[in-house]
Amino acid sequence: MDLRISIVVPVHGVEALLPECLDSLLAQGGAELELIAVDDASPDGCAAILDAYAERDERLRVVHLAENRGLGGARKAGLERATGDYVWFVDGDDRLMDGAVEAVAQRLAQVRPDVLVTDFVRGYPDGRVEPNTWRRQIADPPPEVFTLADRPQLLNMIMSVWNKVVRREYLLTLGVEFGDGYYEDISVTYPLLLAAERISYLDRPCYYYRREREGAITHSSSPKHLDAFGQYDRIFDFIDARAGGTPPGLRRRVFDRTVLHGVTVYRTPGLVPGGLRREFFDRLTGHFRDHRPDDYSFPGGVRGLQYRCVARGARGAFHRMDDVNRLRRLPRGAAARGRRAVRGLLGLARRGVYRAFLRLPMNENLAVYAAYWYRGYACSPAAVYEKARELAPSVRGVWVVADKAAGAALPDGVDCVVANTLPYLRVMATAKYLVNNVNFPHTMTKRPGSVHVQTQHGTPLKHMGLDLKGRPSAGDMDFERLLEHVGRWDYLVTPNPHTTTAFTGAYPGRYEVLETGYPRNDRLAAATAQDRETARAALGVREGSQVLLWAPTHRDGATPSRRSEELTELARELGDAYTLLVRHHYLEAGAEIPPVDRGARILDVSGHPSVEELCLAADLLVTDYSSLMFDFAVLDDRPIALYVPDWERYRRERGVYFDLLAAPPGVVATTVPELAHAISSGRTGEAEATRLRQAFRERFCPHDDGRASERVVRRVFPVA
Template identity: 45%
Template sequence: MPRFSVIVPAFKVQAYLHACLESVLSQSYDGLELIAVDDCSPDACGAIIDEFAARDPRVRPVHLPRNAGLGPARNAGLKQARGDYVIFLDGDDTLVPGALRAIADRIEATGAPEVLVFDYARTYWTGRTVRNKLAALLTEQGPAPFRLTDRPELLKLLMVVWNKAYKREFIEREGLTFPPGYYEDTPWTYPALLTADSLATLDQVCVHYRQRRQGGNILATADRRHFDVFDQYDRVFAFLADRPALARWRPVLFRRMLDHFAAIAASRGRLPHGSRPEFFRRARAHCRRHRCPGAAPAGRDRLRHALLGLGLRRTFTTLRSLNRLRARTRRAAATGVQALRAAALRLHYRIQLRLPLRPGHAVFSAYGSRGYTCHPAAIEAKARELVPKLRTAWVCDPEHAHTVPTAARRLRPGGFACLTALARATYLVGNTGLVSDTGLDLRPVKRRGQIILQTHRGTPLKSMGLDLQERPAAGGRTDFEQLLADADTWDYSLSANRHSTLVWERVYPAAATVLEYGAPRNDVFQRADADDVAAARASLGLPEGTVAVLYAPAHRDYRRTQRSPLDLERLATALGPRFTLLTRSHRLGDGLPAPAATGKPPRILDVSDHPSVEELCLASDTLLTDYSSLMFDYANLDRPIVLHTGDWEAYEAARGLYFDVRATPPGAVARDEDELIDIFTSGHWQGSRSAQLRASFRERFCPYDDGLAAERVVRRVFLNETAGLPAVVPLAERRPAPSPAHRPRVLPHQAQGAERDASTVVSTVPGP
């Protein structure tokens, strides 16, 4: 018997049904059946369902002889369900990759609750994805399973059927069915939550709730069927009347009913013209019929509920109009204030540019004010150590202020203090344009005596600077005039190697002096010791003996919506319990499954928000990437690197690459997911051939990363020393941070000579 029965009703969703059904069938969890119900749809929905059923035995088609509506269509699917749990999914929505695996793991971890509530995100036709605003209510903190009395706040969630998994035995025991008409979820979800003996939550987005541009959404359609809401709440209160033990919930549901009525009444597009008086009359009748002691809400809802209870339509409408007018006035005022503030800031900047520079003052920034990180952070720390009386300031957004050392002054980007510092500091250091990052449309000014250092953000593999002019997918929003204006202000341009030097001089044509000194952010890899590595792993909760794979894919410019290039659940399952994937991405969104709370070490850990990529590198045993410049930094640790280049042609066409990294890689290269799994399971990822490739890669791209790069930069830029800079330590003499403790062992197949490079390879695996 399948673990899950996924029921998908379909009516006039032919354009979206393929994606919906495919999102179910492509799940990494196999224990499912897909019951697709054609609600006598006049379009191609029935044919699409039959096509899927013909090629996949897990699909069970149901064709209704006449259009019955969403509720009866779900009932028809329920009659066919055989799974332990039932999940409902609308035909234009989709399951997130890894959703069923996460749901199954959470069910197991919480003792098979009767109802599991999970999260969703709205996906818009523009490609924007917005998570449920009440996601915090789904926290997995605290005991589980529980009853609704333990966490009544769950009733504040959107009362829909498709954000829950229901035990089929529970559905049959309680006799839950869907009524006809609009708002059919209401008399299902409330009884389900109220009567369940055991509930649990999953704090993970499992469903993408499609928001169509036009059509398909009953909430945006004027129709008499919106009056069905009254019958649905009659059914809810009839259910309560049949169960006296649930009487305590009557005031709560009464308030929720009035909230629902008010939302419909306040909407411009739901009630047909001329039907509003009738709606208020019926709302007043329902208030009188179901009123109960203790149902009066607190705060501003009290007036709204009172107007509905009295049927005062004109007063309700007038107050709604006044509230909308007040909101528009507030927005207009805010826009005016913002315009005045921007003008004042621009004037302030021009005035500050005419005042003297402040000797010994330096301003730093990284990644558009995202916190204390990258080359500027390493240089700032070394500058405070080597330059007497230097006063440093760091431009960062408030949410990243905690990352800045207390010795450095924190500056809010675009503020008066920030513009003063940018205009009058002697030194400006950043990996983007400090002035252009203020968002004030300010043209950068290079003052006499001011020294500007551009550190860049890593060794370039993908096209950068002016080369993006030929890559509209990647550079379509780039202001190339601003880019050149920024470059014209640079005194120094930092380079990690000869390849970077040649690229920077060509794509940022300016008079800056190139400092080919190495990558300061990589200094830590030569200074860190075994204790630092252990601390980094402990901060991530990695158990001793775990092989940590840092997965860092590059951003896909040719995709509007980012998603993981790999099926991470499949990869983690293939690697086994001794491996943990540390996923760090350019916000791949909800495609990255969060670790399930199973009480076991997580197989997949999303570290995208971790403040230090260097600490993640220290904690990991190997790097898995594709086109990310992190490979050039990670090579300094002399640890295995694996590349997955499954979409090479698409990425190269959209972004452009300076060389074919597959021809001269830092380690093993996989061209598809199966090959990647084989590389790890065979031990090839850490074989001798991989070590040889890595050594050649280090010689080419890491010639100066000896732990002294930041010192060379500080002495040259801040102390104006041109001779006697620290000599480069040869590669053979460097001692990077040690790998996490491993003991050598020869894999059985390697003893038989099965290693691909035909040499004897000693693999290192975690010790006991």
């Protein structure tokens, strides 16, 4: 391929992470590479590491700066020495994903853009890896080449330089350069996008962005956060110098983004030092005054109120508004008493407003969707929503989310309301259709004529509902309240005859059972080999690694104390040819993931928004009593192993609907060495294990053919 890419790596104080970065670069193929690492007078051992790598690989050239010039200065020094057709700035504490350069080079050769924007993932110190939630800002699929005017929502994505591969001659003739101090790259990235005649977007994670690293600017208190205003000035100097070359709409968007960035930095605890906070706010007010477009109008909601305070320099009002917004999150003592008082008053007010909305006519073309107590877009409700958009377009779907952060993570084009707001109360009171995988709050009554669809969220092994009566797991469960909720259901979605029998006994009611298969499993039933590779790439799985999804269930407060030790032992037994995706139950959020000095790589995916994507990425499921085994069985080519050291205690205390060990979905192990041997020896894929899995699949996945969502939608909604 006749294309040369220069990768510039600024390096300062990242000794522990630098080898991983360099290894990821030197392992790339698919294009001629020029690697330029700039030692920005690093105080640790980075210089020696760079020199040692350069001795082993002639593609790496090292530049040692005599004095520290910051990220911007180091990037400028690297750019001055670059000779490639394109330049890619990669930070020394991050890394490229496997195959990134080859994928980038192919796109560059195809369309020769001025700027190629790539997708990325975020990695955290605890091992979590999260996909880029901003990717939905771009229309799917985007055109191969576009301008910022064509896709202005690109400005809502992260404005760092590291996920942008730039035509070098275009960058050099643009007349911009990286600023000094913090936020140095935004004075380049905004102009790059504003002036580009050819932008392309590669919808593939190519960059691993390390978040919350100790010492990173987004994690450190420093006066340098005030450097942002100098970078903002450079952006608007560029816009003003273009003599009408920037459409007014783009100028407004850029202005709004810079104000939002300034407000976010100011509000984030621990960034702006206390003695400089007044100066920072005053500088933000000055920025608003100096660069506000003539046709600018304030946004709505809380953000609009914040911006108005900034525009007036009303720092006290800004803080009072913030205090009210944060009161609910304060912990104990007087603050907690104040929080309870405010919550009580707000609850009374909300109930009054809700009752008033109930007097409005029912909206026959409105459906409300929710999942997992408003945590986000997930599970069968999401699958039903997507199919309803296709088959019943006259019915508008609205999602309920717990807060604005959850709303921001929704797919592009999905409408939402935040719980306990006026829009939420209105849609809950007036919607014809309500779809959830758990129960809506008890205060949301069943309106005559409304249609409630309960999808549930798993095939039951353990006892549920009324079957928990008399068991310790029931705790103080209000069974009368449970029956009131069940009385609101019009439809109960089940995946198989077993679940129909179990749920109709555990949740007795007058609803209609839709034994359709689980809508959420349509994604698995239709999965392709490419889906597997895409899911693995998004998680940052090393090429060639065997991937195990470790997903134990919750133990009702009796989680074995050895779980962390068992995980460590399994990782060591399996070795570095394996990757363990650890998915804790949501009731055990924050459970410790142990460090492993040798053995399999461990990735904490407990916070990943889609368990279906995790299943697609995995070669093997290891679980105990989780309902995930029934979903994973839809993937008929992938083994399941059960690790059940406490089966007798669990079945005795929790109660189960059938003897799992009499008809398991695969290999059964009661010790970690036994489990590890079964996996590494290939016994999980042998004929007997395959026979068990096929029998299990026939019993519990008879309807999972990829059309469960369609069957639900056609029965419940007015299909066009």
